[in-house]
Amino acid sequence: MLSEAAGDAVEVTVIDRGDAFVFGFSKLDVMFGRTTAEAVRLPYRDIAKPGVTVVRETVTAIDPEARRVTTDAGVHEADVLVIALGADYDMDATPGLAEGGNEFYSLAGAERLAPLIAGFSEGHAVIGVCGAPFKCPPAPSECALLLHDALVARGVRDACQISFVIPFGTPVPPSPETSAALTTAFTERDIAFIPGRRIASVDPSRSVAALDDATELAFDLLLGVPKHRAAEVVIASGLTEDGYIPVDFATLQTRFDGVYALGDVATAGVPKAGVFAEGAARIVAQTLIAQLQRGESPGPHLGRGSCYIEFGHGHVGRVDIDFLSGPTRTGVFNAPSAALIAEKEHFGSSRRERWFAG
Ligand SMILES: Cc1cc2nc3c(=O)[nH]c(=O)nc-3n(C[C@H](O)[C@H](O)[C@H](O)COP(=O)(O)OP(=O)(O)OC[C@H]3O[C@@H](n4cnc5c(N)ncnc54)[C@H](O)[C@@H]3O)c2cc1C
Numbered sequence: 168m169l170s171e172a173a174g175d176a177v178e179v180t181v182i183d184r185g186d187a188f189v190f191g192f193s194k195l196d197v198m199f200g201r202t203t204a205e206a207v208r209l210p211y212r213d214i215a216k217p218g219v220t221v222v223r224e225t226v227t228a229i230d231p232e233a234r235r236v237t238t239d240a241g242v243h244e245a246d247v248l249v250i251a252l253g254a255d256y257d258m259d260a261t262p263g264l265a266e267g268g269n270e271f272y273s274l275a276g277a278e279r280l281a282p283l284i285a286g287f288s289e290g291h292a293v294i295g296v297c298g299a300p301f302k303c304p305p306a307p308s309e310c311a312l313l314l315h316d317a318l319v320a321r322g323v324r325d326a327c328q329i330s331f332v333i334p335f336g337t338p339v340p341p342s343p344e345t346s347a348a349l350t351t352a353f354t355e356r357d358i359a360f361i362p363g364r365r366i367a368s369v370d371p372s373r374s375v376a377a378l379d380d381a382t383e384l385a386f387d388l389l390l391g392v393p394k395h396r397a398a399e400v401v402i403a404s405g406l407t408e409d410g411y412i413p414v415d416f417a418t419l420q421t422r423f424d425g426v427y428a429l430g431d432v433a434t435a436g437v438p439k440a441g442v443f444a445e446g447a448a449r450i451v452a453q454t455l456i457a458q459l460q461r462g463e464s465p466g467p468h469l470g471r472g473s474c475y476i477e478f479g480h481g482h483v484g485r486v487d488i489d490f491l492s493g494p495t496r497t498g499v500f501n502a503p504s505a506a507l508i509a510e511k512e513h514f515g516s517s518r519r520e521r522w523f524a525g
Contacts, residue, residue, distance in 0.1 A: 290387030342498025
């Protein structure tokens with residue numbers, strides 16, 4: 168948006184230690200063997216916009232007062248700083264998870280799981296969340312439903328049990344309708360739903376996961392969602408409170424002038440999901456464009472976004488979330504259908520086109 172509005176009159180530097188973007192939902196596609204990790208990587212080198220430079224560097228320090236970012240390659244001084252470093256996974260917070268289980272929230276983790284899922288033919292599979300908040304709250308439910316489908320397709324479902332542990336009382340708390348549809352789907356598919364609990368530790372020697380109420384679940388395959396935390400460099404910057412960067416919900420501004428934070432790294436009154444990171448980024452861009460062009464500032468961030476939910480059986484549902492525009496958060500459910508598969512595909516391809524095609 169900055170490039171479109173101002174071309175090379177504004178110098179935009181995007182710093183990322185990685186060399187490619189991957190949609191969160193692509194990890195489910197990779198773990199269930201629908202595609203490969205290589206195929207879902209969108210290289211940053213394809214970004215070609217006037218005024219925009221993408222550099223592959225690791226941020227090692229952030230000075231919000233001076234709006235200065237230090238990386239492994241040097242120092243970047245900025246007039247405006249937008250922090251969007253996401254959330255890291257804290258494997259150590261769940262003892263035994265790294266050795267005894269698997270996680271499907273990183274691309275590498277999803278890739279490691281693909282052959283394990285393809286070879287899983289009998290026993291107990293546990294999908295377990297290790298702490299909240301976590302990215303894309305519907306994703307573990309999708310994992311449970313897609314695992315069921317994968318086992319049915321291979322004719323081994325009757326030899327397997329599936330349990331799903333989540334710290335919330337319902338699968339998608341802001342949307343009772345979505346939660347009801349998901350819990351019905353779990354019952355229909357004989358998936359044991361264990362709400363209000365998280366995986367507290369894993370004993371690799373016994374292949375047992377302990378929940379936070381000390382209940383033990385023996386497993387043959389553990390698909391974990393690790394506890395999340397802001398990156399060390401973000402915590403060291405002094406910007407965080409309760410683990411993440413607090414911002415003004417309306418403007419995404421931190422307590423420092425000209426310093427914004429958005430996406431999973433921020434406490435912005437919205438769930439940790441890409442669609443909200445995108446919406447927040449749009450508000451920040453509009454604010455900066457208004458400052459440049461002495462135009463009108465945008466309205467507040469309304470925290471609205473649609474999340475697609477894989478229900479299995481070749482169907483996708485959608486929940487339309489509104490977190491900030493009214494007195495209470497809402498989530499309107501759109502029943503799973505084959506038509507929503509095409510809509511989800513368009514969601515991905517339209518962004519791919521806009522962000523990565525020259
Ligand atoms: C299985 C799964 C399914 C999902 N499905 C959906 C979905 O259907 N819809 C949806 O909206 N969201 C979904 N999400 C969530 C979505 O992927 C995230 O919420 C979103 O990517 C957050 O964007 P972000 O820009 O805040 O962080 P990220 O996308 O994590 O980007 C942060 C970037 O910062 C970089 N970085 C971190 N530390 C450093 C450093 N020190 N130096 C330099 N660079 C650094 C990283 O390399 C990364 O590229 C899903 C997530 C998962 C795991």
